[in-house]
Amino acid sequence: MKVVLFCKKPYSFGILRPLQMEAEQAGDEVIWYIDSDITSIFPYKADSTITSSIQAIVDFKADAIFAPGNNVPHFLRGVKVQVFHGLAGGEKGLFKKRKKGHFRIRNYYDLYLTSGAFFTKRFNQLAKKHGDFEVIETGWCKLDALFIQKNDFKEEKQALLEKHQAQKILLFAPTFSPSLTSAEAIFNEIITLSKNPNHLVLIKFHDKMNKEVKAKYKQAAQTLKNLVIVDDPNIIKYLIISDLMISDTSSVVYEFLLLDKPVVTFKTSSGNIKWTNVDKPELLISSVESVLKxxxxxxxxxxxxDNYHPLSDGKSAKRMIEAVKNWLKNNTVPEKRKLSILRRWEMSKKYGKIKK
Structure with a gap:
């Protein structure tokens, strides 16, 4: 099978990497399409074939294109496979305020690979309505490392705690959306928590976080030894080593919960709150301390x-590759998608003219 990993954002590196490893292990040919503005920070250059040329992808003539984003060029050959960039959805029952995400069908994809029953049920309903894609529950490839490596960083965590003379690691991972982020609202509380010698506060910003907000925290971190900004695009290790997460309406909350560890959020828009949520900044610190106790x-x-990701064997990427191969045994590679003229124009404008 000829595979394209379609990558437009740095957070997709860690999502698609397990698919590369699994596909190559199975003898498949793999190429990454990476937007030119992020190729310089791509961490897997040593053992990967990459390109920023959409014409090269056209010429590659893929059998399958795996993409975690909201869209993928309709004119590329290959079954278009949606693998998602998070576990958070965008409708009542998951988020009251809509985030552009899970359940919005944009007509670019032939196959949706879901992580658990909650998502599978909804996408099967949408598949019946739209009639032009299929749904298979496989688990989410990004989380393979979460489950496989969950016991791998004990010594590193201990060394980090000893270095900072702390007892617990708190991970602050806010979303970037201006209407949903907690980054500015609880700035003072995060700073106060980091001044507690028992806490080491790690901050992992979303790639799209406001630059001024990031700069504000970075300035504070220069004088606070227990406030550390994490620049690594892959958050997995920091989920594993942290004892508690502070967030808001971010899908990473669910990844942390899958490790069976506590979360405290500020003004989350989730419709299914299974953790501690506060709606006033002054309640955050006492809530964090209470949950830690x-x-x-x-x-x-x-x-x-049980509902979002019950499969914890670290083999989701393997299931995803096998699911696509089985799909291709029963279906021909789609030659085109039914898209509106506007969306076709948008794709052509973004990627330019190509030769088939």
């Missing part, structure tokens, strides 16, 4: 695990 939400988290 007594993990009262442990039983509630099981619902998230």
């Amino acid at each position: 007594s993990d009262i939400n442990q039983k509630n988290r099981q619902w998230i695990i």
